[in-house]
Amino acid sequence: MKKLLAYAILAAILSLINYYTNFSFFVSKGVLYVINPIESSGYYALDSITSIAKNYIALQNTQQENSKLKSEVVKLTLENKLLMAKIRNLNVESNPHLLKCPFVFKDFSDLNYIYIKSNSPTKDMLHKTVVSQKLNLVGTVESKVGNLYKVKTVFNTNFVVDCFIINNDKYYRGILKGSLKDPKIEFLNTQSIIKKGDQVITSGLLGNMTPNINIGTIGNVFEVQGFYKTALVIIDKTFLDDSFVYVVN
Numbered sequence: 112m113k114k115l116l117a118y119a120i121l122a123a124i125l126s127l128i129n130y131y132t133n134f135s136f137f138v139s140k141g142v143l144y145v146i147n148p149i150e151s152s153g154y155y156a157l158d159s160i161t162s163i164a165k166n167y168i169a170l171q172n173t174q175q176e177n178s179k180l181k182s183e184v185v186k187l188t189l190e191n192k193l194l195m196a197k198i199r200n201l202n203v204e205s206n207p208h209l210l211k212c213p214f215v216f217k218d219f220s221d222l223n224y225i226y227i228k229s230n231s232p233t234k235d236m237l238h239k240t241v242v243s244q245k246l247n248l249v250g251t252v253e254s255k256v257g258n259l260y261k262v263k264t265v266f267n268t269n270f271v272v273d274c275f276i277i278n279n280d281k282y283y284r285g286i287l288k289g290s291l292k293d294p295k296i297e298f299l300n301t302q303s304i305i306k307k308g309d310q311v312i313t314s315g316l317l318g319n320m321t322p323n324i325n326i327g328t329i330g331n332v333f334e335v336q337g338f339y340k341t342a343l344v345i346i347d348k349t350f351l352d353d354s355f356v357y358v359v360n
Contacts, residue, residue, distance in 0.1 A: 208359060208360050209242075209357040209358070209359060209360070210229065210231060210357060210358040210359075210360055211355050211357055212227040212228060212241075212260075212355060212356055212357070212358055213227065213228050213354060213355055214226060214227040214228070214262070214354075214355065214356050215227075215228075215259075222264055222266040222291060222348075222351075223264060223266055223267040223268075223291065224253075224261055224262060224263060224264060224267065225249070225262045225264060225356070226256065226259040226260065226261055226262065227241065227259065227260050227262055227358070228258065228259055228260075229260060229358065231358075233255050235360065236252050236255070236260050236358060237252055237253075237254070237255070237260075238251060238253075238319070239251065239252050239358045239359060239360065240313075240320055240321040240324060240358070240359040241262050241356050241357070241358055241359070242324055242356065242357050242359060243347070243349065243350030243353060243356055243357075244350065244353050244355065244356075244357070245347060245349060245350070246324060246325055246357075247324075247325050247326065247327065247346065247347045247349075247350060248265055248272075248313060248324045248325065248326045248327075248346075249262065249264055249265065249350055249356055250262045250263045250264035250265055250267070250270060251263055251270075251319075251320065252358065262356075263289075264289070265287070265289045265294050265326065265346055266289055266290065266291045266294065266346075267289045267291075268288075268289055268290055269289065270287075270288070270289030270294075271286060271287065271288055271289070272286075272287045272313055272317075272319070272320045272326075273286060273287075273313070273314045273315070273316045273317040273319075273320065274286070274287045274296060274311055274312060274313050274314050274326060275311070275312050275313075275314045276299070276303070276305050276309050276311055276342065277309060277310045277311075277312065278304055278305050278306065278309045279304075281304070283299060283300065283303040283304070283305055284299075284314060284316070285297060285298055285299040285303075285342070286298050287311070287326060287344060293330075293343045293344075294327075294343070294344045294346055295341055295342060295344060296329075296341065296342045296344060297339070297341050298339050299339055299340035299341065299342060300339065300340070301334060301337065301338070301339060301340055303340055305329055305332055305340070305342060306329065306332070307328075307329055307331065307332070308328050308329060309328065310325065310328060311325075311326040311328060311329060311344055312324060312325055312326060313326060321359045324359070325347075326344060326346060327344045327345050327346035327347055328345050329342050329343070329344065329345070330342070330343035330344065330345045331343050
C-alpha cells in the first residue's frame with residue numbers, strides 16, 4: 112500500500128512538471144516507469160487467482176467424475192451378483208429360452224458325445240449351448256444324426272470355449288480346452304490371481320457360446336515356464352444322473 116501511494120505521488124509530481132515544462136519525453140518515460148510495475152503486479156495477482164480458480168474447477172470435476180465412476184462400479188457389482196444368483200437359481204422348467212431335451216449315450220464309457228432328441232428345426236439346434244438342470248455347461252450341438260442331435264461335450268478333446276475365472280469379483284480370461292480326464296483353462300496371464308474353488312463361467316466373447324453359463328470350479332493351478340498359467344477345471348457331472356438336458360435358444 113505504501114509503495115502504491117508513493118507511485119501515485121510521483122505520478123502527480125511528474126504530471127505537474129509536464130504541465131509547466133516541455134520535458135514531454137522525460138515525463139512520458141517516467142509515467143511508463145510508474146505504471147509498468149503497477150500493471151505487472153496486478154497482472155500476476157490476477158494470473159494467480161485464475162490459476163487457483165482453474166485448479167479448483169478441475170478438482171471439482173475430478174471429484175464428480177470419481178463419484179460417478181464409483182457409483183457405476185457399485186451398480187455393475189450389484190448387477191453381477193444378481194446375475195450370478197440368477198444363474199444359480201434360475202427355474203429351468205419355466206424359462207422359455209431353455210428347450211428341454213432327453214439325452215442318451217452311444218457308449219456309457221465315453222463322455223465325449225451325448226445325443227439329444229428334439230423335434231425343433233435343425234437351424235434352431237445346431238451350434239447351440241447345451242446345459243444341465245443345474246445350468247452347468249455340457250457342450251454344444253455339433254450335428255444331426257438321424258432323428259438325434261450330436262452334442263460335443265466339455266469332456267471332448269476338441270471342445271474349446273472362451274471363459275472367465277471369477278476371483279473376488281475380478282474376471283480373468285482364459286481358454287477352456289476339453290479333456291476326458293482333466294478339462295483345463297490355458298493362456299491365463301501370469302498376473303492372474305486365481306485359486307482353487309474359483310468359479311468358471313463362459314464369457315461369450317468369441318460369439319460361439321452363450322455367456323454366463325457355469326462351467327465348474329478351479330482345481331489345481333500351474334505356471335508354464337513363466338509365460339502363462341494353466342488351471343484344471345472341476346466340472347459338475349451330476350447331469351449324468353438326469354434324464355434331460357436343456358438347449359439354450
